[in-house]
Amino acid sequence: MADILSQNEVDTLLKALAAGDLSAEEVKVEETKKVKPYDFTRPSKFSKEQIRTIEMVHESFARGVSNYFSARLRSFVDITKASTDQITYNEFIRSISSPSFLFVFTAEELNGNVVIEINLKVIFAIIDKLLGGGGGLYQKIRPLTEIENSLMRNEIVRILSILKDSWSSIYSFTPNLVSIENNPQFVQVVPANEMVVVVTLDMKIGEIEGFMNVCWPSSLLEVIAPKLYAESYFKQEKQIKPGQLREDIISLLNNAKLDLHVVIGKTMINLSDLLNLEVGDVIMLQRHVDEPASLYVNGREKFLCSVGTHKGFNAVRITEVLNKEIDENGG
The missing domain is CATH 2.30.330.10 (SpoA-like)
Structure with missing residues (x-):
């Protein structure tokens, strides 16, 4: 669109037209159409409003996991949303280093599988805290042992329960753990060129920082897409009952270890x-x-x-x- 003329410029043009020094044809400014480039290899499957609703759900999820691990590990845990991207599944897998920590879950109400990846340095900090350690930085990055996977399996069940509660105002489902993997190449839940929505959460456990990536295939989200609107989220969002916050805090404290x-x-x-x-x-x-x-x-x-x-x-x-x-x- 052409720039807006000031009042002085408008008065000058009118005077020029009245005096015959300028014709009306010369005043016309041809507007040029702006062409927005579109990448057909990476089509945007969801609108900005739908993406924003997904972000609000995961912000609630991040708060829930933060509260859980803060009480579970008896340490400062802060989890916040970092970014949301629509990329191909191949790009997501290639962005993950090997070894890593990934787990796949599904639900009868969902049309497919979802992948969650957590940096190993965060995983080692969690395991160290669970076993009574200080949760310091683990220098050697390696795949988890069977015992370590067993410890994390219990934590995954709780994480999935919090994710279920976060989605309940939009779409109810009961997640079931499918598998735990250390090599991202072994996690092929959708075709490589399928678009996915990856929500990245920034995790801080004490002095350790890392990321959690939640990968939602577009074919799965398309089933939920009609409900991915802010008004639907706020309309169906559960109201906190009187005393509910106190009950939630007591529930978390009940798992604290005492000497x-x-x-x-x-x-x-x-x-x-x-x-x-x-x-x-x-x-x-x-x-x-x-x-x-x-x-x-x-x-x-x-x-x-x-x-x-x-x-x-x-x-x-x-x-x-x-x-x-x-x-x-x-x-």
């Missing part, structure tokens, strides 16, 4: 006595034999208990609850 230890008694001795201790020496504690022992939860005395055995193991029986005023407030 328990029992103290049957305490005493004090001087250093010289400690250095002279030998096998067979008796140390008298400052607690009578028929007095209850103390059960500590994460370093805080919470219960009194009696000590005994159960099925061949040392065990304790709770006899009294301490700090009741804290327990009543959720402490």
Whole structure:
């Protein structure tokens, strides 16, 4: 489109026309049509509004996975949407390094399989945290062992459950894990030239950063396409019930690990006595034999208990609850 003339320019043209110095034909500006290049090898299957709806679903998914892993790993976990691209499946597979961590899932309600890829450095950080480590950077990138795959399988089930909840306002489905792979070349769920929508999520676990890629084949999304509109998403989005947020937080905290230890008694001795201790020496504690022992939860005395055995193991029986005023407030 031609540039918009200023008022002074319009007045000048009118004066020139009135004076006969300029003809009307000379004033006409021929508009040139702008041609937008179209790549037939990479056709856009979905509109901007549909892509935006997919992004909103995955933003909800990212928040859910962040909350889950934060509680599960007892560490700072931040997952955000990085980008959304429409590319061919071959381009997606070629962009993944080998080895990597990929898993494929499907559902009876979906027309095909979906691939999710997570960087191995993120996977190793998760496994290290699950096994009690610090979750530091793993220097050697290698395929996962059977034991490591088994550990991650449990986490995948939870991830798929969160993805199901994120999609529930648009399209309900029940995901089922198909396979776990380390080589992207072994994951051929659609033809190489089929268009896919790849949603990339940025993952941060402590100081470790990586990506999660969710690959949706266009043939699968075409079934859901009529519902991929923002008004449909907000119209069917579940309203948070009163107290629901508190219940969700409690549900996540219920999986947190707590350290328990029992103290049957305490005493004090001087250093010289400690250095002279030998096998067979008796140390008298400052607690009578028929007095209850103390059960500590994460370093805080919470219960009194009696000590005994159960099925061949040392065990304790709770006899009294301490700090009741804290327990009543959720402490």
